[in-house]
Amino acid sequence: MEVSKGEILRVAGPVVTATGMHARMYDLVEVGEEGLMGEVIGIEGERAIIQVYEDTSGVRPGEKVVNTGRPLSVELGPGLLGRIYDGVQRPLPVLREMMGDFIRRGVSAPALDRKKKWKFIPSVKAGEKVSGGGILGEVQEAEHVVHRVLVPPNVSGRIKEIYEGEFTVEEPIGYFEDGKEIKMMHTWPVRFPRPAKERFMPDVPLLTGQRVLDTFFPVAKGGTAGIPGPFGSGKTVTQQQLAKWSDADIVVYIGCGERGNEMTEVLEEFPKLEDPRTGAPLMERTVLIANTSNMPVAAREASIYTGITIAEYYRDMGYDVSLMADSTSRWAEALREISSRLEEMPGEEGYPAYLAAKLSEFYERAGRVRTLCDKEGSVTIIGAVSPPGGDFSEPVTQNTLRIVKVFWALDAKLAHRRHFPSINWLNSYSLYVDTLRRWYEEKVAPDWGRMREEAMRILQEEAELQEIVQLVGSDALPEEQRLLLEVARMIREYFLQQNAYHEVDTYTPLEKQYEMLKSILKFYEYASRALQSRVPLEDILSLKSRVELSKVKYEKDYKEALKRIEEMMRKEYADLGVEV
C-alpha cells in the first residue's frame, strides 16, 4: 500500500483535521512530527477527520500526517494470553520499560513479542490445500492452553513447505505454493467481525459460581448480558467474579474508561488465583485491555473492538471465550465526545444518532458458532453499563436492554445495606432460562426448574406482602404469611447474598447451589407442616437448624454440613411433634 503524506489544518482536543493524504475511512495515520497514532473517522471532500489515540497537546496546524493505508488492526498469534494492553493493543509493560511509569506519547511497540520463540507442531503437510480459518498446527501457549495456529480468514492456498520447530511469530513456518510466507501471526482489522461458518443457538450455560446468576439469571455460552447499575453497586466486582470463576476457556477483560487501580488488582490477583477447572493460574487464560478513564478517549473508543477481535480469534480456535467490558457507558461517552467534536447532529442526551447501531453491532459479535475449522467456539459478552444518576431510562441502558438477552439489574438500595451481589431479583431477567432448563435438569437435578420457580415465587410473594407490611406492620399478618416472609429472608440472606471476598463463599459449585436452596425449601416445607399442627411460629424460627443453614455458604465441605443440618432439622421438627 502506498504511503501518502498530508498536512494538519486544525487541532481540537483528540480530533484533528488534515488534508492531502488520500484518506479512506478507518485508515490508520501518523499525526504530527511525533507520529501520534490516529484513525480516519470522517471524510469531508478533501479533508480527513482523524481521531488521535494519544494526547495532542502542542500539536500544530501545518505539521505532517502520514497515511499508512492500513486500517486499525490487532496482531493475533501466540503470546496474547497473560498480557495487558492499552486500547490500541500497545503492551503496557513494554511501554513502561520504554518511557517509565507514566504514559508519554509518540511511542509504539508491537503487541506480540518479536523475540520469543514458540515450539510449533504442524498438523498439515506439504501438498495439502488449506483455506481461511483452517488449522496449520499447534503451539503450547500456556500450560493448559493449546494455541491453534490458524490460516488468516481471507487467505487460502496449497502448502509447499511447512516446518516443525522453534519460531518467533514473524519467522516463516512454511510457504504456500505461490511463494507466500506462512507465519504464526496475522493481523485483523478490529472493526470487522471475523467470519465463522454458522451460528448456533446458545444452549449451554456459562457457569459462574455466583448463586444468583447461575440459579436465577443464567447467561448462555455465546450469549449477551448487560449489567447496569449506579456507582458502587457492584458492576466491577461482578465482572471480576465472572472473569475469575466462569467456566470459559479464555477471558478477555476490558477496562474501558474505568479506574487504574482496578486493573492493578486484576494484575495482582489473577496470577495467584487458580482456575477451578485446571488449577493453572487464572492469568494464563486471561487477556487484559486497560484504557483507563484518564487515558486518551479515542483509544477508549477503540478498546472495545480490540478486545472483541482478540476474543473472536480464540473462538476461532474452538474455545469458549467470555468478554467483560467495564464499562460500555464510557465507550459510548467516548463516541459522544468525538461526535460532538465533529459537530455531528446530536441525538438523545447528546449521543450520536448511530449509538444504537454501534451497540448492536458490538453485541452481535457474541455468539456460539461453527468455526471455519469446523470446531465449536463461542464468545459471551458481558457489558457493564453506568447510567448517570442510576437512571435506567437513559439512552445507553435502554439501547443495551433492547439487545442483550440477560439483564442483571444492580440496585443501589441493596448495595447500601451490603446485600451483595446487589442484583435485584425482581427486575432482572434471563431470556435463556427456558433453553437452559434442559441442561440443568440433565446435569444437575430433574427438579431444578421446579425448585427455581418455587424460590422465585416466594421472593415475588414477599415483595407483595412487604407492601402490606409497610401499612400495617408484620404482626398483623397471618402466621403462614409471616413464615413466608421469614423464608424469603432466608433465601435472600443465606442464598442470594454472596461475599466475593470470602474464601469459600466467593465461588459456589452448581451442585452446592442446588443443595443449599433445596435445604432452605425443605425447611419451609417442614415449617408449613408445623404451623398446620399449631406449633407457634416463634418456636419454628428459633430452631438451631435455621441458624445453621445460614452458615452453609461458608462451608467448604458443604455436603457433610448439609447432612448434619438435615438430621438436626428432622430431629428438631420431630421434637415439635411434626411428622417428617
Added chain:
Amino acid sequence: MIGVKEYRTITEISGPLLFLEKTEPVGYGELVYITLSDGTKKRGQVLDTSKDFVVVQVFEGTSGIDTGAAVRFTGETIKLPVSSDLLGRILSGSGDPLDGGPRIIPEDRWEITGSAINPWARDTPREFIQTGISTIDGMNTLVRGQKLPIFSGSGLPHNEIALQIARQAKVLGTEEEFAVVFAAMGITHEEAQTFMKDFERTGALERAVVFLNLADDPAIERLITPRMALTAAEYLAYENDMHVLVILTDMTNYCEALRQIGAAREEVPGRRGYPGYMYTDLATIYERAGRIKGRRGSITQIPILTMPGDDITHPIPDLTGYITEGQIVISRELHRKGIYPPINVLPSLSRLMDNGIGPGQTREDHKQLSDQMYAAYAEGVDLRGLVAIVGKEALSARDQKFLRFADLFEDRFVRQGREEDRSIEETLELGWELLAELPETELTRMDRETIEKYHPKKRRKNGDQRS
C-alpha cells in the same frame, strides 16, 4: 519566532474565550499571555487551533480585553515550577506566591496536566490509614493512595471533618506524617481561614502546600488550580518520597467553571448543562491519586464537593462517584440531630477497604463486623419508616431490637468528639458492644468462628482476658 511575536488579531470575545486569526501555527493546549492596553497581563490556554483561527480560554476572565489587546503564544503548555521548597508556601490558584515569601526557585518545571500512570506501574493501595473516626475506620476504611471524596451539602461540617482527618491520619507502625497539599477552588475567605488557622495551630503548615483560589478570584483559574496542586503533590511524592494527602475543595466550583467554558464554546451540553466530557475531565484529576511500584511516596486524595440540592444523583457527585474509590456522605439529617461527624454510612463506601483491613492491618473480624453493622443499621433505619406509620407497638420484638440498634449506632458509634481520635481497636470493640444487643441468631453476616472468638458474651464466657 514563536514566543516573541505578538498578535493584535482578536476578532471576537465571548465569555471567557478569545477568537484570533492570522497567527503562525499555534500548538493545541499552549500557554498564552495577553497584554491589555492598560498594561494588565492575563493568561490563557489554546482550546482549538487551525490555520484560520485560534480559540483561547482566559483564566482571569476577559473583562477589560478589547480587540486591541496583544496576544503572545509561548510555544509550551502550562508548567509549575517545582521544588521541595514548596512546602510551607501559600500560592494563588495559578501558582504565584501569596505569602510575601521569596519566589520559588525551581528544581524543575512540570507540566500541570500530568500524564496517566501506566496501569502496569501502579501498586495497589493497601496500607490502612487510621483517621480516628469510627465511621471511616470501622466501616469505610481509607488506605494510602486512595481517592475518597466527601459528598456534602452547603452548611454542613465537611471542612471540620477533612481537617480532623488531616490532623489525625496516621499509618500504624510508622512515625511518618503526611504532607498536605491543599487546593481551594472558589471557597469563601472564611472557609479558607478555617483551614489556614488549623494548619497554623497544629504546625501542619510547615508540611503543607496551599493553593488558594477564593470565591472572588477568577472562576476559569479554577480549572488549573487542582492540576497545579496535584503536580506539586506528584513532585513531593515521587521525587521526595513523601506520603501526600491532597485536599481539593470545592470540586463543585471546579465543575461550574468547566460548565462555563462549555457554554461559551456553544458545545452540545450533557446532563444539566455540564459538558459531556466532564467524566473524562474529572478522571484526569482524580486518577492522579495512587501508588507506583518501586516508589516510596504516595498520593491520597480527599476531594470535597457540595451536592447541589443535597442531590447525590446530580452530575457532579454522580460522575465523581463513578471515578473515585468510594465516597463519604455527610447527612443533613444527622447534622440536624446534633450528631458530629454526621456521616451517613449507608450511602458511604470505601472500595479499597478490603485491601486495608484484616489480620496484620486491623483485625480478622473487621470485615464481618462492618458488614453486620451495615445490615443491622440499614434494617433499623427502614423500620423507623414503618414506626412512623404503624407505631412502635406493631413491631415484633425482633424488629424493636433493630430499631434500638439504629439509635445506639448513631448515638455511640457515629457520634464522637471533634478532637476524639479513636484507635481502630476502640472502634471495633465499640461495634461489638452494640451488636451484642442483637440476638446472636441475627448475626447472619458472620461465620461461627468469628462469633465464638469476638462476641463479647462469648468472650466473657470463655474467660477472655482481652484488655
